Each structure stands twice: as C-alpha cells, then as structure tokens.
Amino acid sequence: QQQVKQSPQSLIVQKGGISIINCAYENTAFDYFPWYQQFPGKGPALLIAIRPDVSEKKEGRFTISFNKSAKQFSLHIMDSQPGDSATYFCAAKAAGNKLTFGGGTRVLVKP
Amino acid sequence: NAGVTQTPKFQVLKTGQSMTLQCAQDMNHEYMSWYRQDPGMGLRLIHYSVGAGITDQGEVPNGYNVSRSTTEDFPLRLLSAAPSQTSVYFCASSYSSGRTGELFFGEGSRLTVL
Numbered sequence: 001q002q003q004v005k006q007s008p009q010s011l012i013v014q015k016g017g018i019s020i021i022n023c024a025y026e027n028t029a030f031d032y033f034p035w036y037q038q039f040p041g042k043g044p045a046l047l048i049a050i051r052p053d054v055s056e057k058k059e060g061r062f063t064i065s066f067n068k069s070a071k072q073f074s075l076h077i078m079d080s081q082p083g084d085s086a087t088y089f090c091a092a093k094a095a096g097n098k099l100t101f102g103g104g105t106r107v108l109v110k111p
Numbered sequence: 112n113a114g115v116t117q118t119p120k121f122q123v124l125k126t127g128q129s130m131t132l133q134c135a136q137d138m139n140h141e142y143m144s145w146y147r148q149d150p151g152m153g154l155r156l157i158h159y160s161v162g163a164g165i166t167d168q169g170e171v172p173n174g175y176n177v178s179r180s181t182t183e184d185f186p187l188r189l190l191s192a193a194p195s196q197t198s199v200y201f202c203a204s205s206y207s208s209g210r211t212g213e214l215f216f217g218e219g220s221r222l223t224v225l
Contacts, residue, residue, distance in 0.1 A: 009151065034212040043115070043201050043216030044154070089153055093212035096161060097142045097205050098169070101153035 003027055004092050006102025014110050019077035021105045023090035026071065030092035034099070035064065035075050038087045047088070048075075080109045113137050117202050117217035124192040124224045132187040132220050134202030141207040143185040144214070147171065147198040154201065160185055161207055192224045 006023045013019045025033075034049035050057045050064040050073065057064045063076040077084055090102040118133045136143065144159035156169030160179040174196060176188040185204075189196060199221050203214035 004153075006153070032212040041218070043203070043218050044214075045216065046211070046213045049211045049213070091212060096159075097144070097207065097212065097214065098156060098159065099154075099212055099214060100170075101146075101155070103151050103153045 003100045004090060004102040006090050006105060008105060009103065010106040010108070012108045012110060013080045015080060015082060017080050017109075019075075019080050019084070019107050019109070021075045021088055021090065021107075022072065023074065023102050024070075024072045025092050025100075027092070027094070027100075028071070030094055030100075032093040033064070033066065033073050034091050034093065035062075036089045036091060036101075038089065038104075044089060077107070080107075082109045082111050085109045115202055115204055115215050115217035117200075117220050119220060120218070121221050122223070124189075124222065126192060126194060126224060128192050130189050130192065132189075132200055132202075132222070134185045134187065134217060135183050136185075136202075136204040136215070137183065138204060138215065139182060140204035140215070141182070143179065143202065143204045144169070145175070145177065145185070145187045146201045146203060147196075148201060148219070149198050157187065157200075189222075192222075194224045196222065197224045198222060 035047045036044035037047040038044040061078045066073040091099045115136045145157040146154040158177040160166045199219045203216045
C-alpha cells in the first residue's frame with residue numbers, strides 16, 4: 001500500500017494562476033517532508049522541504065503548508081509560469097535517507 | 112561536475128536475460144539508492160546502501176541485486192529480467208547526515224523487457 005498519497009494526478013492551470021497539490025501520510029515516524037520537481041527525461045530534483053514542527057515554509061513562489069494533526073501537507077505554486085510545467089512528487093523521509101514518494105502530479109501551465 | 116551518472120540510458124532486454132545498470136557519483140556521498148519509477152506509483156525504493164560494503168533492501172527488492180565495493184559505485188543487477196521490470200530506474204545519492212531528505216538523482220535508465 002502507498003504510505004504517501006498524492007492528489008491530483010494531473011492539473012492544468014493558466015499562467016499566473018495557483019497550482020495546489022495535496023499529500024497525506026500515515027507513518028508518524030516520518031521526520032522530513034520534501035517536494036521534488038521532475039522535468040521530462042531528467043531525474044527528480046529537490047524543490048523545497050519542511051520539518052513536521054513547522055506549519056508553513058515559503059521559498060519564492062513555492063509554499064509548503066503542513067498540518068501535523070491531520071497528517072497532510074500541500075504545495076502551492078503561486079503565479080504559475082509555463083516553466084513550472086513538470087511532474088511534482090511529495091515525499092516523506094524516514095530514518096536515514098529513505099524516502100517514500102507520492103504518486104506524482106503532472107502540472108501543465110498554459111500561457 | 113558530473114554528479115550522479117547512470118549508464119545505459121536505454122536498454123531493451125528479452126525475458127530471462129540479465130544485465131547490470133551502472134551508477135557512479137563523484138560527490139563522496141555515503142548514501143546511495145536505487146528507485147524505480149512507474150506511472151501513478153511515484154518512485155519506489157529497490158535497494159540502498161549507507162556505505163561501502165553495506166547494503167539493504169527497500170520496498171521492492173525482489174528480482175534485483177546490489178553490491179557496494181567502493182564509495183563511488185552502486186550497480187544494480189537484474190538477475191532474470193521479467194516484463195514487470197519494465198520501468199525507469201533512478202540512482203540517487205546523498206550525505207548520510209543529511210536531514211532534509213535531499214537526494215541527488217541521476218538522469219535515469221529506461222529499461223524495456225520484452
């Protein structure tokens with residue numbers, strides 16, 4: 001079973017709009033929650049990450065919101081640009097550097 | 112600055128054949144891992160290593176073998192390929208002490224098993 005569930009599987013947003021991707025986890029032993037961005041033909045790359053004792057983290061146009069009690073976290077992409085078109089993965093880190101990934105969201109930003 | 116290098120980028124195998132996917136990193140990372148990526152399932156951990164001579168199983172280890180004789184290299188062996196192993200394989204590395212969950216990924220190896 002998937003320990004990290006991600007939704008939606010895909011979304012289309014107009015340039016300048018907000019993209020929102022949601023994730024839910026079950027294992028309370030996870031100690032860090034990174035988001036990865038992947039372009040076609042490339043490997044995933046770290047975009048932004050948050051600790052479970054922080055409710056929000058912002059880096060530029062990207063914001064993570066974290067709700068520990070609900071075991072949910074989300075990625076908001078503000079002022080979405082065509083260059084943001086990619087697949088986004090949420091993940092949860094267990095002991096060591098073992099990551100459990102969500103199923104991925106393909107984002108298409110239309111100009 | 113090469114980072115994580117995977118070879119080959121593409122490979123077609125017949126059922127029952129064996130092969131090795133190569134992974135090398137030049138960042139002196141202690142931790143290395145192999146993931147497979149399938150549509151809708153994200154990336155799933157196959158095997159990982161926390162240092163030379165130490166390996167362990169991840170979520171989907173069956174049908175795969177690994178070894179870690181040096182810090183730099185972490186090859187993944189398919190013992191007898193099956194169509195279910197058709198996937199994109201990613202090698203990733205990091206410092207063991209990393210807290211943020213930052214893995215550095217290679218560009219992937221796309222494997223098709225007929």
